[in-house]
Amino acid sequence: MDNSEAGRQLIGGRFELIAPLGSGGMGTVWRARDIALHREVALKEVRPPDPATAAAQPALADQLRERAVREARALARLAHPHVVTIHHIVEPADGAEGHPWIVMELVKGGSLYDRLASGPMPVAEVLRLGLDVLSALRAAHAEGVLHRDVKPANVLLRPDGSAVLTDFGIAALHGSTALTSTGVLIGSPEYIAPERVRGAEGLAASDLWSLGMLLYVAAEGVHPLRRATSLATVVAVLDEPIPAPVRSGPLGPVLERLLVRDPVARPGGEELEALLRNASSALGGATPVTPPVALGQYGPPTPPPPLPPAPGSNPYATTVPVAAPAAARRRPVLIAGLLAMALAGGVAGAVKWLPDGDTRGGDAKGGASPAASSAGPNPSPSRTPGRTPGLTPKASTPPSGAPVDPPKGTLITPANIRTAIEAFKQQTGTTTFVNMRIYDDYVITSIPTAPGARTVDSWQYRNGAAKRSGPAGTVKDGDPLIDMAKVNWDALPALLEQSEKDLGVPNPTSRYINVETWQDGTPSMRPYLSDPYGQGGYVLADTDGKVKKVYRN
Structure with missing residues (x-):
């Protein structure tokens, strides 16, 4: 950090820190002013939030630095109205002490997490939200970028109500090398897709599952798979039934099509957009216009072949778009596997999540509002x-x-x-x-x-x-x-x-x-x-x- 003659705190000799906006596992996000261009920006300070974390995980600083560079590169590929714009990255000089800073567009509105603290959203607003975030994801997927952490805390809302997808810090880039060790789950447990828990990566359909769960929470006001612990939540994500939506109106059938555990059975991006627009039309509201997605250098990511089923089971046997698990019979095997992880890594490391940058600091919450989680549907x-x-x-x-x-x-x-x-x-x-x-x-x-x-x-x-x-x-x-x-x-x-x-x-x-x-x-x-x-x-x-x-x- 630099200090100007006026005593201002400057980053990279150009960005003046004003006030923190929030903090999480990846560090702190600041409101700042670009003194060269006379505009406000957001600065993400990429470092562990406290010395104890850094001391307990000596390699974390290097890993966070790699993640910062990865996020900058991921966002630099995208120029889209519903993806946060990245302006610059400030890195410490070779051999110098310090940590990276990502300079981004300042979205002058709260996050979806903040909005859901006051309860569920009207279905018309949820449909617009879905189309905005889906448009961002389709643009990212067309450039070979998978987000892998779609959740309410990573969706910002502009004053006009439009949504902006942010925090690509754990995004998977086409041809890039994974930053995590074997067995470490990346993402928030409540929004992670079941096939990713099983180890299948590289699927655009996994981001769409996360979007579907986000829309479910936004419309219903409750997360259907939240449990008392991260481990219990992961088990629920794998095979517990998802209650049918009761407040979602025409969005309900779309969620049922989307929240299926076989990724092959989920609608793709183009089909999902049509389903959301049809639901909006059925509701009688005007469907917002979303910019078309132009295929990028890599085109849509090609899904890898499905994982082999566990012995004596078929994880993807039922491909009907329904909420219930088709494979409750796998539950003992899955639980045994997760418990084996817990015993091997200790209780504290049973389910290890990378820091996710959540401004509410709740890895187990996955960025969903506690108020929203407690608001259940009214009995009929x-x-x-x-x-x-x-x-x-x-x-x-x-x-x-x-x-x-x-x-x-x-x-x-x-x-x-x-x-x-x-x-x-x-x-x-x-x-x-x-x-x-x-x-x-x-x-x-x-x-x-x-x-x-x-x-x-x-x-x-x-x-x-x-x-x-x-x-x-x-x-x-x-x-x-x-x-x-x-x-x-x-x-x-x-x-x-x-x-x-x-x-x-x-x-x-x-x-x-x-x-x-x-x-x-x-x-x-x-x-x-x-x-x-x-x-x-x-x-x-x-x-x-x-x-x-x-x-x-």
């Missing part, structure tokens, strides 16, 4: 489990080909589920599905494209109509399917009541039923129930409603 009368007042169940399934009237009340009743199955049958000619998930307002299923086919389509049932959503991947030869017409749906109301008691969730605010083949090769029904605090779990039962096991969060 239509969500009283197992009961639909005023609804008279039908005695049997309507004859094939008969008109299907839109159901009344929740879909989680025997009669309404049978009505949905009949609607699927009229469109596909079969009641034999790979799986099915039933929510209060809609049903999602995956159905083979033809008898004996390995290819599978995703279908949705909403408002009395069954519609194809798109391809949902493949199944292996010999994989068991389920004839949904033979499931004992009449046992469901009693199973739901038993699940409420067994899980200790008498008034769930989120619930759905997952019907698919269990790890032992037998068909199963699994009711998932949770309250606004994420407490709950699921009950494993056979298709006659007999409970086999209870899994609590």
